[in-house]
Amino acid sequence: MLKQSIWASAIFLLLLIGAGFSAYGQTPHAEKGPDTEIPTLENTLRGIAEGFGGALAVDVRIDNGDIAGIEIAQHSETPSIADSAFEELIYAVIETQSTEVDVVSGATKTSEAFLQAVRQALGELNAEIPTPGDIFRGIAEGFGGELVVDVQLENGSIADIQVAEHSETASIAEPAFEELIYAVIETQSTEIDIVSGATKTSEAFLRAVQQALDEAEGE
Numbered sequence: 001m002l003k004q005s006i007w008a009s010a011i012f013l014l015l016l017i018g019a020g021f022s023a024y025g026q027t028p029h030a031e032k033g034p035d036t037e038i039p040t041l042e043n044t045l046r047g048i049a050e051g052f053g054g055a056l057a058v059d060v061r062i063d064n065g066d067i068a069g070i071e072i073a074q075h076s077e078t079p080s081i082a083d084s085a086f087e088e089l090i091y092a093v094i095e096t097q098s099t100e101v102d103v104v105s106g107a108t109k110t111s112e113a114f115l116q117a118v119r120q121a122l123g124e125l126n127a128e129i130p131t132p133g134d135i136f137r138g139i140a141e142g143f144g145g146e147l148v149v150d151v152q153l154e155n156g157s158i159a160d161i162q163v164a165e166h167s168e169t170a171s172i173a174e175p176a177f178e179e180l181i182y183a184v185i186e187t188q189s190t191e192i193d194i195v196s197g198a199t200k201t202s203e204a205f206l207r208a209v210q211q212a213l214d215e216a217e218g219e
Contacts, residue, residue: 047121051113060121077110138212142204144168151212168201
């Protein structure tokens with residue numbers, strides 16, 4: 001009887017030792033860490049353009065069809081120049097709800113890349129920033145590329161014209177646009193003289209305005 005008790009105790013001790021070694025040798029399961037990828041909100045769109053120092057990425061937040069916020073996601077520009085330029089551009093784009101804003105002096109390339117990236121983000125939305133129902137858009141091919149105008153009508157008359165997008169030479173095109181806009185609104189017609197030294201740009205502007213007017217007549 002004593003011998004059986006000794007054997008039972010020995011077996012029990014061996015089982016305890018084996019269980020200890022087994023537990024010691026197990027590798028604890030690693031807890032799954034949080035997802036390290038930064039989540040992108042459904043109403044946030046990313047645009048990328050080539051800046052002065054490399055790729056420049058922006059995240060544009062849309063709220064009820066309006067540009068509500070812009071964040072610089074990535075850039076390789078010179079911080080002492082770019083940071084203040086970004087602040088100025090972000091404010092201007094949100095304030096005007098447009099990328100047709102002035103570039104920042106001393107940061108031209110960075111400004112142009114920023115605005116191009118914002119345009120790309122808005123393009124991914126596959127919708128323009130909403131405009132009132134009495135504004136009609138016209139597009140024509142200019143000297144440097146596509147030229148886009150928004151023509152506002154009030155009681156059937158041309159009340160305002162905005163150049164929404166263009167790739168013309170700014171020093172030539174911008175004063176020409178001012179002169180042409182004034183003339184079209186004053187005469188309520190696109191049958192006006194072109195601006196000397198800006199023939200191709202003038203013709204494109206007038207074609208775009210006429211296209212917008214034709215669209216208005218069709219509605």
